[in-house]
């Protein structure tokens with residue numbers, strides 16, 4: 001359905017997730033960069049739980065609760081011994097599955113003493129973690145991101161901590177109408193308003209495509225591609241892949257090239273992991289398929305992306321603060337261009353309901 005065909009009145013029929021909706025747990029979230037997980041104990045809060053990460057001597061990533069089952073001592077204050085972690089309080093030793101294999105004050109290790117451990121999978125630069133029902137941790141649900149691990153692409157990446165709920169973060173990425181207003185002319189032009197937008201839902205995924213033929217290239221992209229001020233045909237798609245992941249692909253080609261037209265591609269990978277209900281660990285990966293060995297472009301891209309993402313991060317944290325401080329309900333109006341985000345929010349609510357039977361507007 002095109003956005004023009006949808007109507008604002010359809011908003012009334014939507015039950016949508018918001019910042020109060022319980023976080024979806026049955027999902028592969030990013031626990032860490034693969035480069036962060038090593039032979040040093042590392043802790044990150046994931047869905048409210050402090051999780052301990054390390055690698056076995058064979059190089060496999062391990063994740064378990066950072067709170068010792070005996071007297072709640074943080075395990076990262078202990079030490080790694082081979083594939084085991086030893087608690088720094090009374091010395092219980094846990095293997096990579098979380099099972100206690102030694103308790104210094106007892107002759108035998110208590111068999112029922114077991115740290116909760118979590119399924120983890122390493123794919124390219126990402127260590128994914130499953131915080132929900134381990135029986136549902138299906139490897140096929142891990143989205144393939146081959147460009148992050150390919151010589152045909154060059155990736156610039158970064159991370160940030162965002163004081164906002166992941167619903168708002170996902171909605172921001174499915175909402176291109178804020179580009180020219182919040183971000184200025186670096187990533188869009190006034191003609192973006194003429195883009196043909198289409199949205200579709202496939203299962204739990206929401207796709208939005210945008211096409212804009214023969215219009216001036218945005219300043220930031222034009223500079224990077226070496227075609228400043230030229231007219232381009234642009235296409236992009238954005239996909240809500242899961243509660244943890246949003247992926248977009250962009251393609252630009254000169255509308256009237258002198259000689260053969262060379263398409264330029266960008267793949268942008270946004271990964272979110274709620275630290276708690278209203279805060280997120282956010283990683284971004286900005287990949288391109290041209291000028292792979294040009295560090296100047298790396299620097300320009302990183303600076304431009306950081307500027308835009310800081311604008312998003314600030315906007316979302318200001319919005320979250322207003323919601324946190326509210327003393328009465330804060331109804332929001334929705335319009336036709338908000339439809340992609342609304343579809344995504346209905347998916348998130350359904351997924352949360354399936355896990356917790358939470359009701360959308362509990363009042």
Ligand code: FES
Pocket residue numbers: 068069070071072073087088089090091092
């Ligand atoms: S708190 Fe860890 S062994 Fe006692």
Ligand SMILES: [Fe+2]
Pocket residue numbers: 172178179182183308312
């Ligand atoms: Fe933005």
